[in-house]
Amino acid sequence: MHFQPSLLLPLVAVATAARPMLWWPNTLAEEQYGTIEPESALPNVSTVVGLPDFQFLAEGHMNLSSYTYYHSGAAGEWSYRNNLETFQRARLRPRVMKMVDDIESSLPTQILGYNFSLPLFISPCARAGYANETGELGLVRGAAAGNVLYMVTDFSSRTKEEISAAKAEGQILFQQLYIDPHNDTATLEQIREAETLGFKALILTVDSAADGNRHRALRFGVGSADSSYSSITWEKYNWMREQTSLPIVPKGIQTVEDAVIAVRNGAPAIFLSNHGARQLDGSPNGFEVALEIHEQAPWVFDSLEVYADGGVRYGADVVKLLALGVKAVGVGRPFMFSNIYGEAGVERAIEIIRREIAIDAANAGIADLKQINSSVLALNRYPFWGQGS
Numbered sequence: 268m269h270f271q272p273s274l275l276l277p278l279v280a281v282a283t284a285a286r287p288m289l290w291w292p293n294t295l296a297e298e299q300y301g302t303i304e305p306e307s308a309l310p311n312v313s314t315v316v317g318l319p320d321f322q323f324l325a326e327g328h329m330n331l332s333s334y335t336y337y338h339s340g341a342a343g344e345w346s347y348r349n350n351l352e353t354f355q356r357a358r359l360r361p362r363v364m365k366m367v368d369d370i371e372s373s374l375p376t377q378i379l380g381y382n383f384s385l386p387l388f389i390s391p392c393a394r395a396g397y398a399n400e401t402g403e404l405g406l407v408r409g410a411a412a413g414n415v416l417y418m419v420t421d422f423s424s425r426t427k428e429e430i431s432a433a434k435a436e437g438q439i440l441f442q443q444l445y446i447d448p449h450n451d452t453a454t455l456e457q458i459r460e461a462e463t464l465g466f467k468a469l470i471l472t473v474d475s476a477a478d479g480n481r482h483r484a485l486r487f488g489v490g491s492a493d494s495s496y497s498s499i500t501w502e503k504y505n506w507m508r509e510q511t512s513l514p515i516v517p518k519g520i521q522t523v524e525d526a527v528i529a530v531r532n533g534a535p536a537i538f539l540s541n542h543g544a545r546q547l548d549g550s551p552n553g554f555e556v557a558l559e560i561h562e563q564a565p566w567v568f569d570s571l572e573v574y575a576d577g578g579v580r581y582g583a584d585v586v587k588l589l590a591l592g593v594k595a596v597g598v599g600r601p602f603m604f605s606n607i608y609g610e611a612g613v614e615r616a617i618e619i620i621r622r623e624i625a626i627d628a629a630n631a632g633i634a635d636l637k638q639i640n641s642s643v644l645a646l647n648r649y650p651f652w653g654q655g656s
């Protein structure tokens with residue numbers, strides 16, 4: 268039989284019509300850094316130009332199993348890719364000829380009444396020791412140097428005592444908690460420990476009712492760190508609030524319905540997150556949830572503080588979340604990868620994202636981040652929810 272190229276044309280058309288999957292764009296990191304070997308010295312941290320560079324460097328520097336633990340999403344990682352892509356489906360509507368010279372003075376913000384230099388924080392991520400022997404200490408110290416909030420994971424490599432002791436004077440840390448809803452005694456112990464060690468708020472992870480289904484990580488035996496069913500109900504949340512004066516923030520709100528229920532239950536804040544798409548493939552990222560709230564119950568943003576994360580890699584991503592009414596934006600993996608340098612990497616990551624938030628906001632014509640609103644987003648012009656674009 269003769270090969271007929273024309274027979275392949277329909278297949279080629281289908282293949283090129285498919286939406287290309289985006290992991291991270293090629294901005295020549297490989298050309299700059301060449302091949303990074305596990306034992307080789309890392310390039311000077313000042314050469315890192317953007318948060319994705321840290322992942323490139325970490326992929327070479329860390330052993331494959333540890334790198335995979337950080338990188339992994341759930342199942343086919345469709346939601347993980349969606350977390351990254353979402354921000355590119357929402358375009359900006361940059362206004363020009365605005366006086367934006369003073370944008371940097373509007374970066375500082377308050378989170379639960381505490382002052383920070385940025386509307387950005389380090390999301391709680393387990394096992395910082397996989398990237399660096401100093402573990403979470405690099406994150407605590409980097410956060411202090413940049414005056415940003417660090418939410419410390421419950422599943423830390425270093426003990427909570429060590430982490431708390433590494434705080435700079437006056438530094439504010441929040442403590443993330445996984446609880447066993449069937450063991451109130453243990454939960455009370457966790458709360459008392461957080462109080463004793465001086466954590467200023469509890470971030471209660473509620474998006475992990477079951478084990479995360481992480482195919483990539485399972486191949487290395489580094490799947491979900493939280494492996495039991497844990498049905499944390501609003502009754503349990505309210506019981507916890509009766510046990511402590513610390514604010515308790517549910518982390519992992521993924522629908523407008525649950526955001527509204529959180530308001531009705533008097534939560535001081537909510538954290539929109541799909542856990543970096545590590546729990547449930549098909550779950551939305553923080554931007555999509557914020558958009559749903561913006562469209563269906565915008566008053567939520569005035570009723571409590573709203574935090575969001577998932578796929579944030581650039582200053583413009585932060586700007587887009589703030590435009591919907593989000594008060595502070597979390598970043599997970601990039602900080603974990605930056606920690607291959609320890610404190611210096613975390614500091615550099617904060618420095619990069621700080622500059623990007625300022626220049627991206629300025630280029631979008633925003634004079635004051637406190638006055639930002641959704642008019643800077645082209646929400647109606649592009650089909651957002653569907654894949655028709």
Ligand SMILES: Cc1cc2nc3c(=O)[nH]c(=O)nc-3n(C[C@H](O)[C@H](O)[C@H](O)COP(=O)(O)O)c2cc1C
Nearest residue numbers: 337390391392393420472542543577578598599600
């Ligand atoms: C390696 C890793 C470990 C994580 N561990 C936790 C954790 O212990 N508790 C938690 O609430 N979320 C955890 N998360 C989810 C993060 O808090 C955050 O929601 C997510 O990383 C944000 O997405 P991003 O990595 O794309 O920025 C983890 C995420 C990663 C990547």
